[in-house]
Amino acid sequence: xxxxxxxxxxxxxxxxxxxxxxxxxxxxxxxxxxxxxxxxxxxxxxxxxxxxxxxxxxxxxxxxxxxxxxxxxxxxxxxxxxxxxxxxxxxxxxxxxxxxxxxxxxxxxxxxxxxxxxxxxxxxxxxxxxxxxxxxxxxxxxxxxxxxxxxxxxxxxxxxxxxxxxxxxxxxxxxxxxxxxxxxxxxxxxxxxxxxxxxxxxxxxxxxxxxxxxxxxxxxxxxxxxxxxxxxxxxxxxxxxxxxxxxxxxxxxxxxxxxxxxxxxxxxxxxxxxxxxxxxxxxxxxxxxxxxxxxxxxxxxxxxxxxxxxxxxxxxxxxxxxxxxxxxxxxxxxxxxxxxxxxxxxxxxxxxxxxxxxxxxxxxxxxxxxxxxxxxxxxxxxxxxxxxxxxxxxxxxxxxxxxxxxxxxxxxxxxxxxxxxxxxxxxxxxxxxxxxxxxxxxxx
Numbered sequence: 001x002x003x004x005x006x007x008x009x010x011x012x013x014x015x016x017x018x019x020x021x022x023x024x025x026x027x028x029x030x031x032x033x034x035x036x037x038x039x040x041x042x043x044x045x046x047x048x049x050x051x052x053x054x055x056x057x058x059x060x061x062x063x064x065x066x067x068x069x070x071x072x073x074x075x076x077x078x079x080x081x082x083x084x085x086x087x088x089x090x091x092x093x094x095x096x097x098x099x100x101x102x103x104x105x106x107x108x109x110x111x112x113x114x115x116x117x118x119x120x121x122x123x124x125x126x127x128x129x130x131x132x133x134x135x136x137x138x139x140x141x142x143x144x145x146x147x148x149x150x151x152x153x154x155x156x157x158x159x160x161x162x163x164x165x166x167x168x169x170x171x172x173x174x175x176x177x178x179x180x181x182x183x184x185x186x187x188x189x190x191x192x193x194x195x196x197x198x199x200x201x202x203x204x205x206x207x208x209x210x211x212x213x214x215x216x217x218x219x220x221x222x223x224x225x226x227x228x229x230x231x232x233x234x235x236x237x238x239x240x241x242x243x244x245x246x247x248x249x250x251x252x253x254x255x256x257x258x259x260x261x262x263x264x265x266x267x268x269x270x271x272x273x274x275x276x277x278x279x280x281x282x283x284x285x286x287x288x289x290x291x292x293x294x295x296x297x298x299x300x301x302x303x304x305x306x307x308x309x310x311x312x313x314x315x316x317x318x319x320x321x322x323x324x325x326x327x328x329x330x331x332x333x334x335x336x337x338x339x340x341x342x343x344x345x346x347x348x349x350x351x352x353x354x355x356x357x358x359x360x361x362x363x364x365x366x367x368x369x370x371x372x373x374x375x376x377x378x379x380x381x382x383x384x385x386x387x388x389x390x391x392x393x394x395x396x397x398x399x400x401x402x403x404x405x406x407x408x409x410x411x412x413x414x415x416x417x418x419x420x421x422x423x424x425x426x427x428x429x430x431x432x433x434x435x436x437x438x439x440x441x442x443x444x
Contacts, residue, residue: 044333049429073118119156152208256373269330278443284316289346337432
């Protein structure tokens with residue numbers, strides 16, 4: 001992940017660990033996430049590992065009839081952070097007796113991250129709602145209505161008060177004899193440093209609420225949204241590829257069973273592919289894991305195809321695979337989970353696949369979340385001994401590294417693990433990724 005992503009995710013966890021504050025993942029897009037900006041939710045978004053949004057070139061004010069401008073967003077508070085590092089996201093993996101890999105990204109030693117929260121005042125929104133109707137003939141609204149998209153309005157942001165410099169320092173050292181570390185590029189002792197400057201007024205995280213269009217020119221922004229609500233009234237194009245489970249903003253899903261059922265629904269769509277199709281999909285994904293840009297390109301291709309109602313053919317061995325709309329939606333769901341994982345984790349997944357470790361790893365993550373999904377306090381918990389009993393030293397080390405990069409610290413003594421509730425979204429994403437790869441591996 002980029003330094004910018006590392007810090008925005010760390011910031012969101014510190015300010016709002018299990019809430020609806022979404023970290024911005026692209027520095028270049030920050031001007032499109034100010035209050036009143038209109039954004040789209042990514043296809044097959046889920047709040048289990050964080051809904052993902054993409055910018056548009058419009059604000060709510062752009063699609064309203066001309067009139068008075070609302071008051072500026074109000075300042076809800078200032079916060080300062082010093083020496084903020086995010087080792088859990090980038091990785092701090094200690095592999096016993098073999099290799100030690102460290103990588104952190106955060107503030108430079110001389111920097112302090114000063115941020116403020118700005119939000120749209122309820123009275124300002126109420127006045128805007130009374131005074132200005134929707135410009136029903138606006139070309140952007142027409143396009144979104146035809147495509148069946150849901151629109152969201154940025155209502156609150158966390159932005160920098162002053163310019164700040166981020167630095168990344170990484171080091172890998174030790175004996176890299178184990179073969180599964182070769183794909184990670186760990187060959188010898190490596191030191192690496194880089195820096196990026198974030199300007200004043202840069203949005204780092206944001207909250208949204210859904211825009212609702214009632215009739216021709218009436219609009220509203222309700223406080224609560226759910227999966228049955230659509231921006232545009234029924235009767236037009238139906239929203240394709242929306243997440244199957246949503247929730248009231250700021251709330252977490254009920255329990256692990258809800259996540260499990262959601263993942264099962266998506267895997268059932270993938271299961272409808274022929275055995276050769278599943279094998280080809282596995283080959284294609286295996287070649288892309290660890291390559292962030294290529295994964296994003298695939299995601300954009302599938303989203304574009306869904307928008308136009310096209311089917312997509314993935315070129316892979318043993319045979320090209322044709323993805324239907326439903327299959328594309330399911331693949332997009334799992335791509336959303338896989339892109340939450342670091343590139344190092346993605347490469348470890350490929351190695352786990354080769355060594356047939358996915359069933360054990362899936363049971364480990366599943367067992368952990370079944371026991372602690374609603375646990376909101378840190379603690380040490382016993383681990384089922386049978387989960388590791390079949391693993392040799394190399395396989396155990398690989399598994400420890402994979403789950404450790406999602407924040408699940410496993411200790412062989414006991415055996416036991418350290419639970420941190422802030423790691424839940426990344427564990428949910430890992431669970432979904434393991435579920436898909438395990439399903440596809442059965443067809444190979």
